[in-house]
Amino acid sequence: MADFTFWIVVGLTLGSAFMVVQSKNLLYSAYALLFSFIGVTGLYVFLWADFIAVVQVVVYVGGILILIIFGIMLTNKITSVNISHTSVQKGIGTLAVLGIATLLAYMVFSTPWIELANVEQEETTASIGRLLMMDYLLPFEAASLLLLGALIGATTLSRKED
């Protein structure tokens, strides 16, 4: 049963991701991206990453996707219902991407990965918090500085010049 659910989630993720890069309508791409993010969240749950799964829903679905839809709405005139978008150089692009995908898949299948047997499932939130406040305190502070910089930068860039 869990196996079946896993492949459903994989199908949702990859099918929606295909829609994102294939759809002719920009808004349809954005909505397909929503389902792709939700599918990736499901995969995180299968990987026992409960905290990251919740963060994924909050930040990606609740934040980044809303930003992207705002971007679409602000850069297309609502009156002209022309939010179709096209692709260029599909032939060369497909060839290059297929080549890269083949190389990566070959690497995945030819490497003898070491998988630890009988790993204990544990709750991740407490240990992530401990790691963030002890081992990774400096990157944590740097990330907060980066977010502040991005906040100020985005506001400065997008306001009207006087």
Added chain:
Amino acid sequence: MDSLTNYLVVSVVLFSLGLFGVITRRNGVAVLMGVELILNSANLNFLAFARFGGMNMAGHVFALFVIVLAAAEAAVALAIIINIFNNFQTINVDEVSDLKQ
């Protein structure tokens, strides 16, 4: 489902689709969507290796930082795209090649 290669293959396909979007899309926002797919595939790799390497929490912390960077990147990129739209009335990245109008 309990195998590292399954997740790695899903991640490879997700990365390839994102890369395809980045190199073939004309619309700037659609290029940004491709970048988000690539970041998601990287995160999937981090968490898969964390899970099959004995619940190594460093992978989870790194995935958290990737999500933070993705949020910052999306905010700044969309501000830039809106500026481009105000200057050029288009956000097709192949038409926006002039340094000034």
